[in-house]
Amino acid sequence: MRVLYHYILCPLSRKVRLTLAEKKLDFSLEQERYWEKRPAFLQINPAGDVPVLIDLNGSTVCGAYPIIEYLEEAYPERSLIGETLTQKVEVRRLMGWFDDKFARDVTMPLVMEKNLRRYMSGTTPFAPNSHVIRTAQAAINPHLDYIAWLIDRRNWLAGEQFSLADITAAAHLSIIDYLGDVPWDKHPLAKEWYMRIKSRPTFRALLQDRVPGTMPSIHYPNLDF
Numbered sequence: 677m678r679v680l681y682h683y684i685l686c687p688l689s690r691k692v693r694l695t696l697a698e699k700k701l702d703f704s705l706e707q708e709r710y711w712e713k714r715p716a717f718l719q720i721n722p723a724g725d726v727p728v729l730i731d732l733n734g735s736t737v738c739g740a741y742p743i744i745e746y747l748e749e750a751y752p753e754r755s756l757i758g759e760t761l762t763q764k765v766e767v768r769r770l771m772g773w774f775d776d777k778f779a780r781d782v783t784m785p786l787v788m789e790k791n792l793r794r795y796m797s798g799t800t801p802f803a804p805n806s807h808v809i810r811t812a813q814a815a816i817n818p819h820l821d822y823i824a825w826l827i828d829r830r831n832w833l834a835g836e837q838f839s840l841a842d843i844t845a846a847a848h849l850s851i852i853d854y855l856g857d858v859p860w861d862k863h864p865l866a867k868e869w870y871m872r873i874k875s876r877p878t879f880r881a882l883l884q885d886r887v888p889g890t891m892p893s894i895h896y897p898n899l900d901f
């Protein structure tokens with residue numbers, strides 16, 4: 677069986693899970709608490725980060741971008757990166773937007789304060805930084821405005837076709853939605869786009885995710901929210 681080493685609130689892992697599902701490739705999940713630096717995992721990926729994919733033929737692919745490029749080349753049947761060079765550039769630009777900018781402004785601060793800090797604070801009592809949380813909660817608004825701006829002009833984020841740009845943005849937003857920090861009511865166009873993605877069969881497994889010690893928002897599993 678194909679294996680994906682992941683962390684449940686890692687957006688890059690979620691992006692790879694969605695990509696595998698969209699390509700109809702079966703896989704099993706191994707959750708890796710990467711901050712523990714498990715020696716057996718460091719042997720698989722000396723960088724110590726997730727996601728890592730071990731494919732059926734034994735190929736080990738480390739890192740979300742190498743995995744995505746690998747899957748596109750090894751399983752080209754259902755391409756998610758666009759057909760023309762112009763489309764591919766736009767998909768990659770938007771992947772970068774969410775994996776770099778959105779992650780820095782929103783995903784990583786919220787995941788760190790609301791989830792990871794409890795594991796990484798060692799003997800120090802777990803105390804989320806409310807200033808960091810409020811700053812990230814405010815920073816999501818221009819990103820949702822940008823999604824709305826794109827969706828006002830296109831069917832999907834990078835153009836007429838569903839692509840890795842949508843998968844990447846949805847992977848990040850699914851985590852923020854789990855934490856209850858997406859102000860959907862203020863952003864109806866972004867909500868309409870996310871509802872379309874959330875109702876895809878490939879999204880179902882993510883909606884069943886539960887993080888020990890961190891309850892999901894009430895609407896997290898609901899297709900109509």
Ligand SMILES: N[C@@H](CCC(=O)N[C@@H](CS)C(=O)NCC(=O)O)C(=O)O
Nearest residue numbers: 686687688710725726727739740741
């Ligand atoms: N270069 C890797 C980086 C992935 C990454 O930063 N993953 C985070 C979890 S979302 C991680 O494993 N970090 C390890 C660490 O901070 O030590 C990729 O593109 O996939």
